[in-house]
Amino acid sequence: MDHSASSVHERRRVKRLPREVRERQILDAAVRVFSDHGYHNASMDEISEVAGVSKPMIYAYLGSKEDLFAACIHREATQLLEAVAAGVRTELPADMQLWHGLGAFFEYVGAHRESWRVLHRQAISQGGPFSEELLDMRRQAISLVDTLLVRVATKEGLDRGATESLAAALVGAAESLADWWLDNPDVPSRAVASRLMNLAWIGFGGLVEGNTWHPSED
Amino acid sequence: MDHSASSVHERRRVKRLPREVRERQILDAAVRVFSDHGYHNASMDEISEVAGVSKPMIYAYLGSKEDLFAACIHREATQLLEAVAAGVRTELPADMQLWHGLGAFFEYVGAHRESWRVLHRQAISQGGPFSEELLDMRRQAISLVDTLLVRVATKEGLDRGATESLAAALVGAAESLADWWLDNPDVPSRAVASRLMNLAWIGFGGLVEGNTWHPSED
The missing domain is CATH 1.10.10.60 (Homeodomain-like)
Structure with missing residues (x-):
């Protein structure tokens, strides 16, 4: 040598x-x-x-530039999911778990608006493998929320078969609200999280208590 | 001649x-x-x-094939929005308006699953001008739901400044739930609509009554 x-x-x-x-x-x-x-x-x-x-x-x-874009989306998606998962504290009551999860999501997006813009809007507008990565992140987020709802459903009256669909609805709501937030950045992250928590939990809260809404006419 | x-x-x-x-x-x-x-x-x-x-x-x-795909997306988006707008009946109470709007959405998607697959999944996975059309449809849907919520907010206690963000959340929830439904087609359209209505209205209903959720710890 x-x-x-x-x-x-x-x-x-x-x-x-x-x-x-x-x-x-x-x-x-x-x-x-x-x-x-x-x-x-x-x-x-x-x-x-x-x-x-x-x-x-x-x-x-x-x-290449394409590889770099894919690496960005993968890294940002992973970090976002990790931040949300870290926010969930399973020892707390279900509403507090959800609140922490939503809080972690909007806090991360608020602190990393550029990431979110790339991850969400630009991945969608590019399509192809980039949107696959986004859809994969969405599936993981739905699974994370579903786990939380299943825990609630086991203890309370929430319909077990409906949790995954409700998790999908909630993830879509969070994603769409965070997209809206890009155009309305002056609202503080806690206020955005609180709006969705109110919408979601007063709703889920009613379901857990066995309340359901029926159309009054038919 | x-x-x-x-x-x-x-x-x-x-x-x-x-x-x-x-x-x-x-x-x-x-x-x-x-x-x-x-x-x-x-x-x-x-x-x-x-x-x-x-x-x-x-x-x-x-x-071209690209033009044809764009024409498909434009037509399907227009028809879907028209179906939902036609479902809203402004003479009814707000909850019934929302119920009819959601019902019309899921009924249309259920009856036109191919349209929805093209409109939603394939427009996203293609990106570019196709995803623009989808984002435009989303904006119109948010505006439609916002109009409904503003009417509610005028009469009731719902925070006027929050309606657009809640409309964005609800549209995202409906979109994501309809995407979930593509993979779970056995659930009847009325059941899917009812799940989202329960999630959304028991939530919005609480807000209208002036109820809000606060984290119990801080």
Whole structure:
């Protein structure tokens, strides 16, 4: 083994940032640039400039612009789901679990509006594999909420067979409300979460108590 | 004017179906084929065969496959919104208005599952102008529900500033529940509508009565 070559290599490695740090820098920059300009108008030049990482290194680490966009969506979806899952505290009563989950969701979206814009609007407007990633995130979110509702249903009177559909409705409501929030950013995150909690829980609360609504005419 | 040429023209016109009938046949066939195979795998040959209309006539009337897909989405979105708007009966109490609106939505989706699959899933998975059409439909649906909630808010205690966000939540809930329904088609349309009505109205009902939920801990 050539000792001098090895020490040159060592010196270079010391100077270099670890790959995961570089990748984080690149992804952070990419999310910002995709959020500002949209997928089509985002340039690898600008991502390289914002990240402070050369274009060849971006290509070497994360691939093409398409790969980079997919990596952004995957990372943001994963982090969002983790933030929501971390917010749920199973030792609390069901309403408090839901409140914490919704709170964590809107807090994350509020603190990462660029992520949400890329994840939600731009993934939808690009379609293809990007929208697959979004649909997959939605399925995971529905499963997370369903788990919560099943726990409630076991103890209370909620119809066991209906929990997954109600979870789907609630996830859709949260997603659509967060989309509305992008255009109405002045409402504080807690107020947005509270609106959905009121809509959802006074509703679920009634169901848990065995109340149901019937049309008055037929 | 050449009389004989004119009568040949007349005879040909009598044999021909009116353009709007042909266009309807083509669009009906296209929705079916797009729904069955997805946008990419759908072929103009199959659409032509199902419609009983020659390919050159399809191109002449409705343009390329992309144009045809856009025309499908536009038509299905318009018909769905019209069906829902027709379901709302402003002379009834607010809960009954909402019930009829939700009922009309799920009845339409149940009776036109192919339309809904194309409109919702495939428009999202294609992205671009198709998802624009979908977002536009969503905006119109939110505005429709908001109008209903504003009427309620004027009379009752519902926070006037919150109606649009609650409308966005409700539209998202309906959309996501209808998406869930594509994978769970055995649930009858009335049962799906009733689940969302229970979730939404016992919730909205509580809000109208001035009830609000507060977290018990902070």
